[in-house]
Amino acid sequence: MTHINSDYSKLTESYLFYETKLRAERFEAAHPERRLLRLGIGDVTLPLAPVVIEALHKAVDEQARQESFHGYMPELGMGFMKQAAAANYARRGVTVDPEEVFVCYGIGDDLGAIGGLFARENRVAVVEPAYPAYADTNIMSGRTIVPIPGTEENGFLPLPSPELEAELVYLCSPNNPTGAAYSKAQLQRWVDWANEQQAVIIFDAAYEAFITDPDVPHSIYELPGARECAIEMFSLSKSAGFTGTRLGYTVVPKALIREGRSLQQMWVRNRSTCTNGVSYLLQRAGEAALTEEGLRQSRANLGVYQKNAELLTAALDRCGVRYFGGQNAPYLWLRCPEGMDSWAFFDDLMERAGVVGTPGVGFGACGEGWFRFSCFSTPAVTAEAAERLIAYFA
Ligand code: MLT
Secondary structure (H helix, E strand, O other), X not given: OOOOOHHHHHOOOOOHHHHHHHHHHHHHHHOOOOOOEEOOOOOOOOOOOHHXXXXXXXXXXXXXXXXXXOOOOOOOOOHHHHHHHHHHHHOOOOOOOHHHEEEEOOHHHHHHHHHHHOOOOOEEEEEEOOOXXXXXXXXXXXXXXXXXXXXOOOOOOOOOXXXXXXXXXXXXXXXXXXXXXXXXXXXXXXXXXXHHHOOEEEEEOOOHHHOOOOOOOOOHHHOOOHHHOEEEEEEHHHHOOOOOOOOEEEEOOOOOEEOOEEHHHHHHHHHHXXXXXXXXXXXXXXXXXXXXXXXXXXXXXXHHHHHHHHHHHHHHHHHOOOEEEOOOOOEEEEEOHHHOOHHHHHHHHHHHHOEEOEEHHHHOHHHOOEEEEEOOOOHHHHHHHHHHHHHHHO
C-alpha cells in the first residue's frame, strides 16, 4: 500500500483564499440579487503596461516563424531576463550577478520548491501575520514552525530575540497582510541574527514597488551581510500586474554557503531537474516590464491602487476604525469591530455590507481579531465599498 504524506493532516482544512472564495460564492448563490464587492485576495484589476503587450505580441510573432522559433527554455531563465533582473537591482545600487537570478512563474511556485534545499529538521521561524504558504509549504515537508508574532505593540514588525531558535526565517517587507515595512536598521537586525546563527532568511519582496518611505529597503541586499544569509523572491504580479500573466525570480547569492555547500549551486541542480524553464513569451513580457519605460507605465497603475488605499483609509478614519498599512503597501489591516473574531466579521461584513475581505486569522494566530482589505480593486468598486463601509460602521 502507498503511504501518503501524513504531514498534510497538520494543515488547516482548506487554504485561506480558497475558503473565502467558497463562502463568497455560496453567498452569491443564495442571494442572486446582491452584488458583492471584492476586496479580498490581492488580485490586480488594471491591464498590463502597453510595452508589455507589445513585447508579448512580438514574441508570439517570433514563435510563428521558423527562423525565430524557440523550443525549450533554459531551466534557469533566458540570459536577457536574468540581465533585466540584475539591471533592476543595479538601479538601486545593488549588485546581483545574473547567474544568481533564477526566473520562475512567480513566488508561489518557488516558495513551494525552495524547501527542497533544506533538511526536514530545520525549525522555521515565520514572522506572522504572514502569507499562509510560508508555513503551509514547510508543514507539508514535515518541518516545525516557530511563529514570531507581530502585534499592535511591536507595530507588526517583530525583531529577533536572543532566545529565538530557528534555522530558517521567512520575512515579507512591506508585509502582506499588515502593510508594515521594516526600516533598514530593523531589517539589519534580522540579517545580523541570521549570520550569527548561520540561519537562512527567505525574503519576499513582492510588494517593494509600493514603498514610498526612503528608509525602507526595496531589497534585502541593500543591507551589508545579506548576500551571506538571504534568498530573495521577487514577483511581477503586484509591481507590473502579472497575477494572471505570471513571472518572477528568485535570487540565490553565490556567497550563501551552508555546511560548506553553495546554495546557488544546489538551486541550479534543483531547477535544472525539476523545471523545464519559463515560457519564452512571458520572459519577453518580464524583460519589457523591467525597462525604464515598463516601470514608468506600471507606476501609473500603482498610483491608481494607491488612490484606492486613500479612499479606504479616509472611510476608516471617518468611522474611527483602527488600522495599519496603506502607506508602503496595497493592503489595509484593521481591527474587527466589537471584539468580533476574524471569520465572524468576514461573514457579518459580507452579509450586511456585501463587502468581501480576508480574515486576519488566516495569516496566523496573532491575526485573530484583525481583517485585511486589498486595494487592488477597480476605483469604482473601491469607491462603492468605501461608501458601504461608512454605512456599515455608522
Ligand atoms: C494575497 O492576497 O495575499 C495575494 O494576492 C496572494 C498571492 O500573492 O498569491
